Amino acid sequence: MSTVAIYPGTFDPVTYGHIDLIKRAAPLFEKIIVAVAINPGKQPVFTLEERVNLMKQTTEGMDNIEVCGFEGLLVNEALKMGANVIIRGLRAVSDFEYELQLATMNRRMQSEVETLFLTPAENLSFVSSTLVKEIAVLGGDVSEFVAPCVQAALTTKLLKKH
Numbered sequence: 001m002s003t004v005a006i007y008p009g010t011f012d013p014v015t016y017g018h019i020d021l022i023k024r025a026a027p028l029f030e031k032i033i034v035a036v037a038i039n040p041g042k043q044p045v046f047t048l049e050e051r052v053n054l055m056k057q058t059t060e061g062m063d064n065i066e067v068c069g070f071e072g073l074l075v076n077e078a079l080k081m082g083a084n085v086i087i088r089g090l091r092a093v094s095d096f097e098y099e100l101q102l103a104t105m106n107r108r109m110q111s112e113v114e115t116l117f118l119t120p121a122e123n124l125s126f127v128s129s130t131l132v133k134e135i136a137v138l139g140g141d142v143s144e145f146v147a148p149c150v151q152a153a154l155t156t157k158l159l160k161k162h
Contacts, residue, residue, distance in 0.1 A: 003030040005116070006083035008074050010129070011036050012044040013150045014055050017120045017127040021089045022059060025118060031064045033081050038071040045133060045157055058147045075110035086115045091125050 005025060011018060011034075025032055036051045044051065048069045059065045070077045078086060086106060088099050096117075103115035119125070127145050136142050136154045143151055 003028075003085075004033065004081070004083040005029045005031075005085040005087050006033045006035050006074070006078045006081060007087040008035040008037055008070075008077075010039050010042055010044060011051050011055055012042070012046055012129050013051070013132060013146060013154060014058050015124075015127050015129055015132055015146050015150075017089070017091070017124040017145075019058055019147070020120050020124050021087065021118050022062065022065060025087050025116075026062060026064055029064065029085070031066060032087070033083055034059065034065060034067045035074070035077060035081075036067065036069045037074075038069070046153070050153065054147075054150050054153060057149045073109070075106045075113050078113050079110060084113055086113060088115055088117050090117050090119050091128065 005028070007022060007025065009018065022032060022034065034055055036048060036055055038048055046054065052067055052069045055067045059067060068081075074086065078084070086103070088103070090096055090099060099117065106113060106115060120127070132142050132145050133154070135145075136158055142154065146154070
């Protein structure tokens with residue numbers, strides 16, 4: 001049985017909450033593929049290439065982590081990459097209903113792919129990419145929520161927009 005997991009997300013931008021889940025999941029699997037998604041329903045601040053690069057920078061030095069971009073159905077990508085587990089983060093009870101629906105649909109499409117839910121550390125449970133972007137747009141300090149490379153990229157990106 002393979003012990004490869006896939007951790008999908010838009011990661012726009014990657015936060016310390018995402019990194020916390022990756023670090024805690026890493027000892028459970030031989031390999032974790034962090035799959036940075038193109039989501040047609042979202043208008044990301046960063047391009048796919050920028051998000052992949054930021055994720056690579058923030059996971060540098062983690063031995064069993066691989067980062068890639070993808071488009072399409074997650075369960076198909078998981079099977080293509082040899083992953084049989086999808087890692088999903090739950091910050092609050094409000095996340096659970098949607099995530100359970102996704103997990104059930106994914107299992108219906110590909111029964112050999114299971115979903116594992118993880119919760120972030122308590123000090124990161126309120127951190128979301130959306131909130132980080134809002135704080136940054138309004139000139140707030142996001143250094144406590146994202147890696148320095150992400151903060152610099154946000155500053156650069158937001159300066160270009162304004």
